Amino acid sequence: MKKMLRLLLRPFRKPVDIEKSWIETPATLNDMVKFLSWFDRTSSIQETRDRARSDWQNLITAFAYYPQMPKGNCLEIGFGAGRLLVEASKDFQRAIGVDIHGAFDKTRAYIGLNGADNVVLLHRDDLNSLSDSSIDFLFSFIVFQHFESESEVDFYLSQIKRLMTPDGCAHIFFRKNDSPGVKVVPPKDFRKRHSSLFVEPALFRDRVGRDFTILEYQDRMKKHIDKPESSTNESGQARVVFVHQRPAGREEPVKAIAEIG
């Protein structure tokens, strides 16, 4: 019923500026739980902490190369309220975050609440202030799907190439397009907090494979990691783990995890 009403009213909706909605809304949310909830739905600070720990341990760092990789600096692309930077700060000497929103003070308050003192926040446009080959681990979780164009994917992949240390690694989650190609949601159809960029997994891997060596990827993932596999428990996400391009003959075997699990 709600969906039908939305469809009927669609021609009369005002287009939403996608990037502006991410930049401006967080600063209007004064309550900490509402602020956290804008980035990742929650009903309490403790729930955010628990889910961040689970996402960090069971998804973001759950790949074979993680235990042996260097743990100097890490960089999160799209840190939101900082819940994953808090987790990253426990494994790395320094956890750096980059984002476009206008409420870094609130993110600092949340990180402070959690006692992390090795976290640095940067605006996207200041990313060039980081030195070449200075980041061991670059990750992004539920962020690439919120870009308003494909060119932002290229921007971050070129920054990852510049910033990653020789033995470093990146883990990017993105929203998959179940049809071939890329789908970009136009401002007239965009609803706040919803995904705006969907990429066919094979295409995303082709793009990554132009500049990097892929270690591992997964096209079908469980939505709730702690719940049993079922048709209703499938995530819209896909992911890819990659390192600098290896010289011919030294390529890693790619581990494809195509099924849920």
Ligand SMILES: C[S@@+](CC[C@H](N)C(=O)[O-])C[C@H]1O[C@@H](n2cnc3c(N)ncnc32)[C@H](O)[C@@H]1O
């Ligand atoms: C759904 S939140 C996820 C936040 C965080 N990764 C987490 O899991 O809690 C999406 C984040 O992506 C950020 N974002 C959107 N477009 C961005 C861009 N072009 N560059 C960096 N961050 C961006 C938003 O400001 C927001 O903080």
